[in-house]
Amino acid sequence: MAHIQNTRLNTGAEIPAIGLGTWQSKPNEVRYAVEWALRAGYRHIDTALAYGNEAEVGEGIRASGVGREEIWLTTKLDNPWHKRVQEGIDSSLKSLGVDYVDLYLMASSLFAHWPSSTDPSDLSKHYPDWNFVDTWREMQKLPATGKVRNIGVSNFGIRNLTKLLNDPSCKLVPAVNQIELHPNNPSPKLVEFNASKNIHSTAYSCLGSKDSPLYKDQTVMELAAKKGKTIQQCLLMWNLQKGRSVLPKSVSKDRIERNFQLDGWELTQEEIDRLDSLKGRFKVCGDAWLPVKVFFGDDE
Numbered sequence: 001m002a003h004i005q006n007t008r009l010n011t012g013a014e015i016p017a018i019g020l021g022t023w024q025s026k027p028n029e030v031r032y033a034v035e036w037a038l039r040a041g042y043r044h045i046d047t048a049l050a051y052g053n054e055a056e057v058g059e060g061i062r063a064s065g066v067g068r069e070e071i072w073l074t075t076k077l078d079n080p081w082h083k084r085v086q087e088g089i090d091s092s093l094k095s096l097g098v099d100y101v102d103l104y105l106m107a108s109s110l111f112a113h114w115p116s117s118t119d120p121s122d123l124s125k126h127y128p129d130w131n132f133v134d135t136w137r138e139m140q141k142l143p144a145t146g147k148v149r150n151i152g153v154s155n156f157g158i159r160n161l162t163k164l165l166n167d168p169s170c171k172l173v174p175a176v177n178q179i180e181l182h183p184n185n186p187s188p189k190l191v192e193f194n195a196s197k198n199i200h201s202t203a204y205s206c207l208g209s210k211d212s213p214l215y216k217d218q219t220v221m222e223l224a225a226k227k228g229k230t231i232q233q234c235l236l237m238w239n240l241q242k243g244r245s246v247l248p249k250s251v252s253k254d255r256i257e258r259n260f261q262l263d264g265w266e267l268t269q270e271e272i273d274r275l276d277s278l279k280g281r282f283k284v285c286g287d288a289w290l291p292v293k294v295f296f297g298d299d300e
């Protein structure tokens with residue numbers, strides 16, 4: 001039977017496998033969600049400057065009574081802040097009301113987090129004189145400041161990761177690549193590439209996000225019913241048994257608690273194979289709205 005364990009990153013730090021997602025949580029919801037999650041046993045919270053909820057996340061952490069050192073806290077640099085990495089982290093720390101974050105990811109805009117260095121004066125433009133390699137050069141200075149314990153990336157495909165890793169200025173391999181992963185966007189090549197570089201994959205939109213089509217998928221529904229588990233628990237277990245950490249978002253106390261009940265059972269190989277063989281494909285976060293192309297179809 002599976003016992004949900006932390007994963008050791010290439011830095012030696014241990015990231016808890018189940019984190020609470022906070023994107024699209026409405027104002028006045030997320031502070032309670034964070035508090036409930038920590039009281040239910042979660043020790044990992046995922047937020048971002050771009051979600052506009054870092055202050056509430058900080059309130060939830062303090063209200064929970066759980067010590068800061070016990071919690072893994074991830075936040076993200078926003079796209080229009082690529083030239084202002086130090087200011088970006090200072091802004092996040094101030095809003096969160098903490099001295100450090102456990103993981104700082106490049107980068108974001110509006111709602112998702114991308115290798116796109118956007119001009120703050122015109123978000124439809126990419127800087128002509130700056131790209132994510134420059135941003136990474138600045139991010140690499142952060143662990144020495146004590147403000148950030150680990151650095152990583154988000155939404156990097158194989159092509160962009162290769163560019164980053166091959167650049168002579170790249171001294172620190174990202175500890176994590178946070179990417180969209182669920183049975184309708186399994187990205188096997190990208191996951192394998194991450195692993196080959198000792199980069200941990202964290203699964204976002206791991207339930208398929210808001211109004212997830214996976215909740216109405218006949219195969220998933222039948223599997224969950226037969227298993228006596230919720231659809232969401234089965235989807236989370238699919239990622240966990242493949243070695244990825246997960247970030248289920250909910251603002252409902254009951255769902256937050258149930259999403260965390262993943263210890264002591266597991267999917268059989270046959271059940272994993274059934275989820276692997278789903279034919280549907282969708283991506284919650286595409287790149288059509290970005291000034292640069294991010295996805296190159298190299299992850300299937």
Ligand SMILES: NC(=O)c1ccc[n+]([C@@H]2O[C@H](COP(=O)([O-])OP(=O)(O)OC[C@H]3O[C@@H](n4cnc5c(N)ncnc54)[C@H](OP(=O)(O)O)[C@@H]3O)[C@@H](O)[C@H]2O)c1
Nearest residue numbers: 021022023112113204205206207208209210248249250251
């Ligand atoms: N790096 C990036 O670019 C990026 C992009 C997207 C997301 N993320 C991170 O990943 C996290 C998760 O992704 P996500 O927010 O897209 O969605 P998700 O976690 O895949 O799905 C969340 C949706 O499922 C519902 N839900 C959760 N548990 C449920 C349950 N047990 N029963 C029924 N419905 C349930 C939630 O509704 P309720 O809240 O009403 O329960 C919400 O509508 C985000 O919150 C964010 O922290 C990162």
